[in-house]
Amino acid sequence: DAKTTQPPSMDCAEGRAANLPCNHSTISGNEYVYWYRQIHSQGPQYIIHGLKNNETNEMASLIITEDRKSSTLILPHATLRDTAVYYCIVRAPMMDSNYQLIWGAGTKLIIKP
Amino acid sequence: DSGVTQTPKHLITATGQRVTLRCSPRSGDLSVYWYQQSLDQGLQFLIQYYNGEERAKGNILERFSAQQFPDLHSELNLSSLELGDSALYFCASSGGGEAFFGQGTRLTVV
Numbered sequence: 001d002a003k004t005t006q007p008p009s010m011d012c013a014e015g016r017a018a019n020l021p022c023n024h025s026t027i028s029g030n031e032y033v034y035w036y037r038q039i040h041s042q043g044p045q046y047i048i049h050g051l052k053n054n055e056t057n058e059m060a061s062l063i064i065t066e067d068r069k070s071s072t073l074i075l076p077h078a079t080l081r082d083t084a085v086y087y088c089i090v091r092a093p094m095m096d097s098n099y100q101l102i103w104g105a106g107t108k109l110i111i112k113p
Numbered sequence: 114d115s116g117v118t119q120t121p122k123h124l125i126t127a128t129g130q131r132v133t134l135r136c137s138p139r140s141g142d143l144s145v146y147w148y149q150q151s152l153d154q155g156l157q158f159l160i161q162y163y164n165g166e167e168r169a170k171g172n173i174l175e176r177f178s179a180q181q182f183p184d185l186h187s188e189l190n191l192s193s194l195e196l197g198d199s200a201l202y203f204c205a206s207s208g209g210g211e212a213f214f215g216q217g218t219r220l221t222v223v
Contacts, residue, residue, distance in 0.1 A: 043203055043214030103156040
């Protein structure tokens with residue numbers, strides 16, 4: 001599985017869009033980009049994933065560059081409850097495929113009132 | 114609710130002891146993953162089982178072992194516990210797509 005690089009921390013004002021970047025320059029053609037978040041010692045929560053097209057769901061949007069070497073998670077209207085550590089993972093979605101062995105530190109997103 | 118159940122939620126035990134953490138995956142998910150998260154650290158992958166067989170191993174100590182049973186639930190056994198084993202232990206399950214995490218077991222070794 002490819003490694004990812006994320007900034008260690010970011011701030012965002014409540015009500016504004018939070019844009020979290022992730023670099024995955026060694027991603028393989030069959031690997032998807034997944035985003036999770038962990039709110040203070042709770043179990044990580046799945047947010048969204050994509051292969052090469054942009055994706056949107058009720059929680060967020062995912063923008064993947066054309067060369068697939070980076071992506072951006074967008075929380076359109078951040079609330080205080082979005083304060084969490086956000087992890088970017090890449091993996092092949094096979095039934096027995098492993099998740100990235102090392103998740104890394106992720107990005108600590110702090111939403112400020 | 115992720116559908117993944119971990120028990121117990123909290124565990125306090127003494128050094129040198131042995132404990133067993135249990136995980137019930139989401140219905141139909143064949144893969145189970147175990148992670149350790151020490152205070153203010155990232156998730157450290159321990160081990161993965163797929164349909165009863167060990168699939169991948171991370172930096173799991175020899176004092177730790179796991180298994181996945183025919184009904185797909187999994188147990189993580191931690192023995193000869195040390196103070197440094199105090200951590201959150203998460204279980205996740207997957208059917209090939211996104212992983213769903215349990216709420217974790219907080220282990221405190223005193």
